[in-house]
Amino acid sequence: xxxxxxxxxxxxxxxxxxxxxxxxxxxxxxxxxxxxxxxxxxxxxxxxxxxxxxxxxxxxxxxxxxxxxxxxxxxxxxxxxxxxxxxxxxxxxxxxxxxxxxxxxxxxxxxxxxxxxxxxxxxxxxxxxxxxxxxxxxxxxxxxxxxxxxxxxxxxxxxxxxxxxxxxxxxxxxxxxxxxxxxxxxxxxxxxxxxxxxxxxxxxxxxxxxxxxxxxxxxxxxxxxxxxxxxxxxxxxxxxxxx
Amino acid sequence: xxxxxxxxxxxxxxxxxxxxxxxxxxxxxxxxxxxxxxxxxxxxxxxxxxx
Numbered sequence: 001x002x003x004x005x006x007x008x009x010x011x012x013x014x015x016x017x018x019x020x021x022x023x024x025x026x027x028x029x030x031x032x033x034x035x036x037x038x039x040x041x042x043x044x045x046x047x048x049x050x051x052x053x054x055x056x057x058x059x060x061x062x063x064x065x066x067x068x069x070x071x072x073x074x075x076x077x078x079x080x081x082x083x084x085x086x087x088x089x090x091x092x093x094x095x096x097x098x099x100x101x102x103x104x105x106x107x108x109x110x111x112x113x114x115x116x117x118x119x120x121x122x123x124x125x126x127x128x129x130x131x132x133x134x135x136x137x138x139x140x141x142x143x144x145x146x147x148x149x150x151x152x153x154x155x156x157x158x159x160x161x162x163x164x165x166x167x168x169x170x171x172x173x174x175x176x177x178x179x180x181x182x183x184x185x186x187x188x189x190x191x192x193x194x195x196x197x198x199x200x201x202x203x204x205x206x207x208x209x210x211x212x213x214x215x216x217x218x219x220x221x222x223x224x225x226x227x228x229x230x231x232x233x234x235x236x237x238x239x240x241x242x243x
Numbered sequence: 244x245x246x247x248x249x250x251x252x253x254x255x256x257x258x259x260x261x262x263x264x265x266x267x268x269x270x271x272x273x274x275x276x277x278x279x280x281x282x283x284x285x286x287x288x289x290x291x292x293x294x
Binding site: 035039040044049050051053054057058061096097100103104107108111112114115214218221222224225228229231232235236238239242 | 245246247248249250251253254256257258260261264265267268269272273275276279280282283286287289290293
């Protein structure tokens with residue numbers, strides 16, 4: 001069995017429809033457990049007070065905002081190299097999910113920043129690169145909508161995705177190589193000795209797993225919708241030809 | 244309800260805004276998915292009928 005079998009729209013739809021119930025249920029359970037655990041059963045931070053509870057939404061959404069773009073990059077490259085339509089449609093399907101995740105990260109960051117930094121917004125490297133990433137998402141969605149020919153749209157959006165990846169990388173690593181920013185370093189890291197305390201990191205891991213599953217569920221479902229929308233266009237074109 | 248102290252508005256507004264956006268995303272995704280699926284099935288049966 002090869003992964004390229006899923007480039008067949010029928011095979012993709014048949015397989016994803018089987019796993020969708022588990023993905024929806026898994027994401028709902030993990031997000032509910034993680035947020036209830038984080039909101040009700042974690043202590044206040046000695047400096048941030050109860051605002052630390054915002055981390056359970058801010059970090060998973062920021063994680064998905066960046067990784068959604070990377071998923072789009074990979075599927076766009078598959079489109080460019082192998083010309084699989086499902087791949088291009090998966091990238092298209094992921095963009096609105098990515099934009100919502102970016103908005104959640106920006107909003108929760110601003111709401112947290114107001115009492116902690118004394119400002120809703122600062123032109124900090126990470127915040128600014130995140131804002132640029134948000135604009136790239138909007139541009140990407142607009143480009144898909146603006147071009148009638150789906151193959152041309154997939155080609156051009158793939159190039160835009162490649163360019164936008166610079167800002168996706170920047171938004172992830174900006175805090176590491178620009179020291180003048182307000183934004184603190186990563187809350188969780190594999191190569192760092194000091195992470196947030198277990199009391200916060202355990203529910204945070206559950207929320208992150210929930211957001212990952214939700215992202216996969218949404219992208220599978222939306223890709224199925226895009227495949228069907230494309231089939232509708234093909235059937236209508238056929239009807240017009242026969243009329 | 245935990246005691247959120249002086250930051251209650253901050254924390255609650257962050258949760259409300261985020262959950263609202265997540266629910267809206269899921270609802271709109273499923274709504275559009277069902278609409279497109281219905282349209283496709285109608286069109287497919289019409290094409291089959293007309294040969």
